Amino acid sequence: MKNMGAQFLIVTVILALASSFAFASDPSPLQDFCVAVDEPEAAVFVNGKFCKDPKLATAEDFFLKGLDVAGDTSNKVGSNVTQVNVAQIAGLNTLGVSLARIDFAPYGLNPPHTHPRATEILTVLEGTLYVGFVTSNPENRLITKVLNKGDVFVFPIGLIHFQFNTGHTNAVAISGFSSQNPGVITIANSVFGSKPPISDDVLSKAFQVEKNVVDYLQAQFWVNN
Numbered sequence: 001m002k003n004m005g006a007q008f009l010i011v012t013v014i015l016a017l018a019s020s021f022a023f024a025s026d027p028s029p030l031q032d033f034c035v036a037v038d039e040p041e042a043a044v045f046v047n048g049k050f051c052k053d054p055k056l057a058t059a060e061d062f063f064l065k066g067l068d069v070a071g072d073t074s075n076k077v078g079s080n081v082t083q084v085n086v087a088q089i090a091g092l093n094t095l096g097v098s099l100a101r102i103d104f105a106p107y108g109l110n111p112p113h114t115h116p117r118a119t120e121i122l123t124v125l126e127g128t129l130y131v132g133f134v135t136s137n138p139e140n141r142l143i144t145k146v147l148n149k150g151d152v153f154v155f156p157i158g159l160i161h162f163q164f165n166t167g168h169t170n171a172v173a174i175s176g177f178s179s180q181n182p183g184v185i186t187i188a189n190s191v192f193g194s195k196p197p198i199s200d201d202v203l204s205k206a207f208q209v210e211k212n213v214v215d216y217l218q219a220q221f222w223v224n225n
């Protein structure tokens with residue numbers, strides 16, 4: 001009997017651990033919505049933004065037009081991301097989702113970057129994209145796929161990823177994000193284009209190259225995509 005009691009305890013502990021590891025859900029808003037306002041008269045602060053009195057909310061707070069218009073891809077990387085997050089639609093505040101349109105010139109690249117606060121789910125509307133992400137240390141495994149019109153691909157939260165137009169025509173994709181404000185860290189910009197620059201002692205050791213290579217990279221014009 002004593003033995004069975006111990007076994008029961010062990011099984012219970014394992015189940016409790018398993019359920020806590022398996023637990024996952026979308027964030028829960030604390031009210032129907034929370035339209036962001038910049039200058040509240042009576043400050044009520046929820047989750048990083050002030051909320052407008054819900055009675056004063058209008059359709060415009062939840063609306064944006066113009067996502068049918070392509071971004072200008074005539075830059076060094078040949079891509080342009082048009083963001084649709086809480087900065088563009090104040091009604092997204094606290095709701096945990098956002099969107100982006102990504103345009104690519106022929107052979108255009110959305111360079112390696114991460115979203116610190118969101119998983120991304122992308123679908124191709126036009127063209128062909130070679131996409132990929134890299135898993136965290138120690139494996140650093142590269143997972144890639146060639147996507148055509150109608151294909152969907154997921155980039156897990158925080159992981160470095162990229163999208164490259166391998167076709168000789170323009171490409172267009174739409175991405176959804178699991179955050180009202182996913183954030184973007186473009187690796188090249190952050191590491192070699194920071195203001196002020198990271199010391200070349202640090203970068204030459206980190207990348208195991210001579211300082212003149214670091215200085216060359218730091219001298220490039222980094223496109224803020």
Ligand SMILES: *[C@@H]1O[C@H](CO)[C@@H](O)[C@H](O)[C@H]1NC(C)=O
Nearest residue numbers: 070071072075080223224225
């Ligand atoms: C993206 O396109 C918009 C609209 O054409 C433009 O204002 C912006 O400068 C472009 N961004 C880049 C990084 O080229």
